[in-house]
Amino acid sequence: MTPAALDFLSELVRARTGVILQNEKSYFAESRLAPLARREGHESVEALLTSLGRHWDEKLAAATVDAMAIVDTAFFRDREVFEHIGRIMLPTLAATRTDGVVRVWCAGCSTGQEAYSMAMLAVQVEEQVPNLKIDIIGTDLSQRALEKAHSGIYTQFEVQRGLPIRLLLQHFVKTGDMWQASERLRHAVRWRQLNLLEDRRSVRAFDILLCRNVVRYFDPVIADRVLEQMAAALAPDGFLVLGAGETTTAPSLARDETGPDTFRKTPAQGQAAA
């Protein structure tokens, strides 16, 4: 791919998603966009981008961004995070909610592994905390990623990344060469297309907000703006969990040393909201 084509793509993705593509991502872009280029009848990814640069086509631009936005992920990614959620966060929150409902938002859920991991974790925790009800919503920018998440269908390779074999047998059904999340799991999660860059007012207060391995790809200023909005969507005693090694300078959030990559609303933010 020529530097010009890559620049064009980088600018398109940055403007739509806030994600900064690194230069070494040329190979990544090729592999992500090759199927789209073929489908659209272009002989190469570069030809697709050149054509898009000359004759703007909104649908094609959206499909290009969509294909670039699918993130590789795994079940129970960073196991200690899920152990902490299961051992501390879910029981603590369930005990303080009169209806026992713990609201979880997986922001940037990609193909659904994280949200389904939360649903499986909830089934485990329910054995010790019987009044726990978990309400999970998964959002992502990529419509294609969400379609896969919604179907709950994964390859044999995918279900072996992070998923213990006993949980695979307990929660998945083998259909041909693929494995599909059980009806119970699929009913536990709702999926919605959402661009984190869009300004919005959340009407719901989330108890656990997972935004993992998302903001690291953002321009830092944009990352903090996105996380400020997330802080506003958190319940006063809610938890925000970022990806391993991710951090924020958003003033409304302060690190919670008791959990891995965990943040809570600063007291000032709680007062301002009151």
Add this chain to the structure above:
Amino acid sequence: MGLVVDDSRSVRKVARRILEALDFETAEAVDGAEALAFCKAAMPDAILLDWSMPNMDGLEFLRLLRREPGGEAPVVVFCAAENEPAKIAEALDAGADEYIMKPFDGDIVASKFSMAGLL
């Protein structure tokens, strides 16, 4: 110490490389009978175990291993082409700790070893 049990030389070679990259001193056995003899002499910490093999298959080996003195100790991770849920459940009932469905790669082995508490 990690023991790779597989009748395919190429699988053993790939698996050995993966285990060595995970800092396991690695030995090989070509079937269940050889693996059992190995374990009686020196119990490994981890066993990566194929299912269908001549002489003694993985399932029979596992059942016999778990009855050996000290045979409860090794973490046994099946690594087999069998991928039907009923077969996998049979392996777990026989005492397997984790299960890898072939084909596999280094990431899957590392992920499964970590789940089984080996890493």
